[in-house]
Amino acid sequence: MRSASDDRTARAVIRDEALRLFAAHGTDAVTLRQIAAAAGVSPALVVHHFGSKEGLREVVDQHVLDTFESMFAELTGPDAPDLADPATAGSMAESLVRHLPADSPIPAYLRRMLLSDSPAGRHLFERLFQLSRGALDALVEAGMSGPGADPDVRAAVLMANDLAVLLMRDQLRHVLGFDPLSGDGMRRWGREVLTMYSTGLLGSPGGEPTLPTSPTPPGPDTDPEASR
Amino acid sequence: MRSASDDRTARAVIRDEALRLFAAHGTDAVTLRQIAAAAGVSPALVVHHFGSKEGLREVVDQHVLDTFESMFAELTGPDAPDLADPATAGSMAESLVRHLPADSPIPAYLRRMLLSDSPAGRHLFERLFQLSRGALDALVEAGMSGPGADPDVRAAVLMANDLAVLLMRDQLRHVLGFDPLSGDGMRRWGREVLTMYSTGLLGSPGGEPTLPTSPTPPGPDTDPEASR
DNA sequence: ACACAGGCTAAACATTTGTTTAGGATGCTG
DNA sequence: CAGCATCCTAAACAAATGTTTAGCCTGTGT
DSSP states (O other), X not given: OOOSSOOSOHHHHHHHHXXXXXXXXXXXXXXXXXXXXXXXXXXXXXXXXXXXXXXXXXXXXXXXXXXXXXXXXXXXXXXOOOTTOTTTOOOHHHHHHHTSOTTOSHHHHHHHHHHSXXXXXXXXXXXXXXXXXXXXXXXXXXXXXXXXXXXXHHHHHHXXXXXXXXXXXXXXXXXXXXXXXXXHHHHHHHHHHHHHHHHTTTOOOTTOTTOOSOOXXXXXXXXXXXXX | OOOSOOOSOHHHHHHHHHHHHHHHHOTTTOOHXXXXXXXXXXXXXXXXXXXXXXXXXXHHHHHHHHHHHHHHHHHHSTTOOOTTOTTTOOOHHHHHHHTSOTTOSHHHHHHHHHHSOSHHHHHHHHHHHHHHXXXXXXXXXXXXXXXXXXXXXXXXXXXXXXXHHHHTHHHHHHHHSSOTTSHXXXXXXXXXXXXXXXXXXXXXXXXXXXXXXXXXXXXXXXXXXXXX
């Protein structure tokens, strides 16, 4: 529901409530009457402003995509944070929740877009893949990663690992007991991931006395084959 | 539609077609009339056999869960394959598609279960987490992995990385150009993941920065590393 | 032969859905 | 004030959905 004093136009209120409901339950599961009720207007007004439910969905889609793009413009823009600095080199999912209020419905909405096979979802996924591909190149440039046997696949693996937290956020919170996208959760999750990225599963993290003997991984190979 | 000679009972045909349609489009998006048409029966017969659409959904759910459990019984059973052997130690998602016909709707159905927040989905996720937790213990026991700073989180990270391929299968196929859960795709994907798990992103510390050119085409099933 | 049970269907039903229609209120402009 | 555009609503509408009703058909046991 909206508060009594709200400087947003009714159109904006409808759009925001639709975004919230779509993110929580999926576009198909939400009815025009639910949206209208949440926005405090009549169902007919929703259609009046957006033409149809599909029209509303497209406006919400674009609104979320615009937010997404403007948020990542500063990550790839002129003064982008240094990817080589492990303090700033967070995951894409982390960057997302860090730039948004904690109760923002946008991460959940992006999750639904990524899981759908709509054109918008595919476009978003391609954008993220480009982003990951560029990030891998930057890591290689900085000497923090090898290109792998197949750089495209390596970039996809890194992206998949990253997005997995966003996609399974609720289930992970349930089994782990904390939200992996909360401030504290991101630290705990990120520590394991960074350890894995830097030394693999066997690496010797500082301060773990109970580790088995094996001093350093054999490191038998780097890039046995060229990229395709 | 069903072929003329089909030894399954109509009840089984309905269940199988419902599974296929549910996996492809989601339970809510599929109507009783679609299921009936696909099974070649009347909508009323579906209700006659299963009471309601919800009853049908529960039967399909249980059918898929039974298949899942029986499939993983042999992975944790008396003569379980050796987790320490890299030739058999595939991911959970891999094991799934390996034990199923290529056109089975079950992976897609499990995907939808994992992404839903239904009790069945949560239960399945917990089962997978237990499985992953046990697999990590076995890896540590075999000296192939450290426990990490936080074993629960490490097990969750490994599981998330694993399930990510299942959840984003279609999108990954779209950007990579191949199905990461096909036989060939699993090799290409698994190679990157195993390299990462064993040595991290940098490989051997003195790794050469330039890509060696190699005429070797993709396809050989030789594992490049994996000490053993 | 007869009754009867089970697999099965056509048709109707109640509800919900997105959408349209017709018009009310309010404020701005000549 | 008159005219008019804008924002908005109540009510009706058509289509689709899950479900119920009533009954057909076929095989089987007595």
